[in-house]
Amino acid sequence: MENIQYGETLRRSEQPITGAEAIVRTLLCENVDILFGYPGGGIMPTYDALFDYKNELRHILVRHEQGAIHAAQGYARSSGKVGVALATSGPGATNLVTGIADAYLDSTPVVCLTGQVGGKLLGTDAFQEIDIMNISLPITKWSVQIRSVEEIPDVIARAFYIARSGRPGPVLVDIPKDIQFAKAPYSYTPWSSSKGVKVKPTLSMKQVEAAAALINEACRPMMLVGQGVTLSGAEKELLQLAEISGIPVAQTLLGLSSFPTDHPLYVGLLGMHGNYGPNLLTNECDLLVAVGMRFDDRVTGDLSRYAKKAKIIHIDIDEAEIGKNVPVDVPVLADAKEALEALCACISRREHGSWVARFKECMATEQQEVIENQLHPKKGITMGMVVKEVAEKTEGEAVVVTDVGQHQMVTSRYYPFKRQRSQITSGGLGTMGFGLPASMGAALGALHRTTVAVIGDGGLQMKIQELGTISNENIPVKIVLLNNNFLGMVRQWQELFFEKRYSFVEMSNPDFGMIVKGYGIPYEKVDKQEELPLAVERMLKCSGPYFLEVVVEKEDNVFPMVPAGCAVNEVRLK
Structure with a gap:
């Protein structure tokens, strides 16, 4: 087959092409260069179409479909692009489920394309038929089954848009086998927010100003930084906010790598096995500034005893997360990059030297009690x-x-x-x-x-x-x-x-x-x-x-540790 170049030749075809080729072309139009998958009967027409596009699209044959979805997650997290996983119907599709759930909870943009039995067999309990759309519904941003060959480019384009927009996450597109064989003229148009998909909330300057007022008044503040900073590309704005405000910065597990660990204001990892200082001093803070994190139980410990002295600012793109676990004094419903940039223009330049020194004292204790034995046994x-x-x-x-x-x-x-x-x-x-x-x-x-x-x-x-x-x-x-x-x-x-x-x-x-x-x-x-x-x-x-x-040592333990059900300041060093 002639090598099809990117451009109008790829995006349009008056001559009918198969649904399988329409799938592959749409992936290329969405700038996909690699996908992870495992072939089988329900997705075989698409694999046949992939054979003609080997030079344009690299397919990685995994050894298990769960490997495909986790690989797609890893690709998305390191590249910042949307990961793609491909599987057949029945057990191929259900083997993706754990990874889809993982991607949903960790806000990872992936698109899963699953084969399905032909339309005439749907609902008959045919060989390898499973209702993957409804199985995946609670753990995806969108789960859809394509019903006609003509809608393939539009549905897949929308799937990519939804996966990467707003709070990213997984999308599943189920494609019956007969639709992969069917033919129709092809036309691809990128999906846009004007077509009815909510991208992100509009930043409220009233919320920003209320947050800035609390930051300017605080004496013992701490920033809690989650993966939302990475997902919005807000690392520069986060650093700027910290340096202007003088607020010490702690990171959640998924927030790691969004703030330099060698910065004087970095005070460590939050959570059950996080650093001593940020856990111990959470309950002494008078202000917590949470950015792109969700106050999960591994960070908060016993919610009834969490940060009772602190006012809380919560910056998040997902309205459902604000106030879900911890009451919030100032919600900032916005993309982290936009919110932090706006905050930097509203806050006063300050230092919190004695407060930051408290974290350093805690780190010295942790160094002596835990770190030295772990790094120099x-x-x-x-x-x-x-x-x-x-x-x-x-x-x-x-x-x-x-x-x-x-x-x-x-x-x-x-x-x-x-x-x-x-x-x-x-x-x-x-x-x-x-x-x-x-x-x-x-x-x-x-x-x-x-x-x-x-x-x-x-x-x-x-x-x-x-x-x-x-x-x-x-x-x-x-x-x-x-x-x-x-x-x-x-x-x-x-x-x-x-x-x-x-x-x-x-x-x-x-x-x-x-x-x-x-x-x-x-x-x-x-x-x-x-x-x-x-x-x-x-x-x-x-x-x-x-x-x-x-x-390694057989019975080596990880400390510090906040035991389940304890308050965050009930930290065990041994």
């Missing part, structure tokens, strides 16, 4: 020691993807994220198995940067088959397995709160080296402190994928 290898080594060798510049568990918290605490869009993890859903496939997408979305995946032995085995995708596509992910032969986070809870009754958390692991070598990926194993620096160096020098297994 007398024997064995701790998770923190590994993360510190990777951080030093990458100079804090890597894209870092984690799975879920102790290693996730340790990485978030000890990797100094110095560039935007550097931290990729599963936040709201806490999906084990996320890390390996997400790192594939993250690496492909940021090929100019080093991508490091830090994964535990439990999470790795949930999606270990994606090593086949990494090998087959030569995706340059540097995989660091922190192996303690435990489901570490569950074990920590059982140690602290269940009298060390270690119920089904010890892992009888395989020989990971044999598995990795079977996929043709370079492998190394380290179990001594002195071996670690050179091993990390060798890993990072490798041009392609690399797998470094590090045997």
Whole structure:
């Protein structure tokens, strides 16, 4: 087939083309250059059309559909674009569901295209028929089934628009097989807000001025920064606001990498395993300025005892989040970038030296009680020691993807994220198995940067088959397995709160080296402190994928910790 160039030839065709080709053309019109998927009967016509567009559109064949959606998430998070996942009907579609839910809770823009049985078979319980539209309805921004070949370009264009607009999130488009075969003339027009999709609220200067008044009066303020800053591209405005106002800045798990960790006003990570200062002093603040975060339970602890001395400003693009968990004194319903820019013009230049010093005192305590032992253990290898080594060798510049568990918290605490869009993890859903496939997408979305995946032995085995995708596509992910032969986070809870009754958390692991070598990926194993620096160096020098297994202490815990049900200032250091 003749190579079709971008432009009117691609966007218009008076000659009828198949629905399958219309799908592929619309992806190209939406500037998609890569997608992740797994073929099957319900989506086979679209895969046949993809065969003719190999030079324009790179398809990554994953080893499981859940790998496709997590890879699409990783791609979206590192690139800032919309990720795309492709699956067949029935089990292919349902295998996407966990990743769709993950993307929904973490506001990640992805479009999922699923095949479906032919229109005449709908509702007959045909082979591999499942009502994926209604299954996915509660966990998508929009879930739709295409009913005619003519509407393909318009529906898919709208899907991309909805996925990336306002508060981003997942969209699912279900496409019956007969519609993929059907033919019609083709015409693509980009979707716009004038067609009835609400993009973002209009900034109210009255709200901005009320927020500025509270900021100008505060004596003990703190900013709580979430992923909304990254999603709106508001990093510059956030930095400017902090430096004018003198307000110390703490970040949520997903907010990491939106504010420089080496800045004098940066006071650390919020949440259950966050830094001592921002958790302890939350209940001493007289003002909290929340930007693009949702006051989830991991940040607030016991809501009845959360920030009772503080007035609260909440800046968020999603009206449903404002006041949902925490009463708000001044809501600012707006895009974070617009709101912060407006605030910078309204606030007074101030310093809060004695207040910022309180956070530094807390950090000194944490350094002595927790950090020193984690980063400089007398024997064995701790998770923190590994993360510190990777951080030093990458100079804090890597894209870092984690799975879920102790290693996730340790990485978030000890990797100094110095560039935007550097931290990729599963936040709201806490999906084990996320890390390996997400790192594939993250690496492909940021090929100019080093991508490091830090994964535990439990999470790795949930999606270990994606090593086949990494090998087959030569995706340059540097995989660091922190192996303690435990489901570490569950074990920590059982140690602290269940009298060390270690119920089904010890892992009888395989020989990971044999598995990795079977996929043709370079492998190394380290179990001594002195071996670690050179091993990390060798890993990072490798041009392609690399797998470094590090045997870490079996019963090493992550502190500080705010136990479930406690107030945020009831922080345990040991």
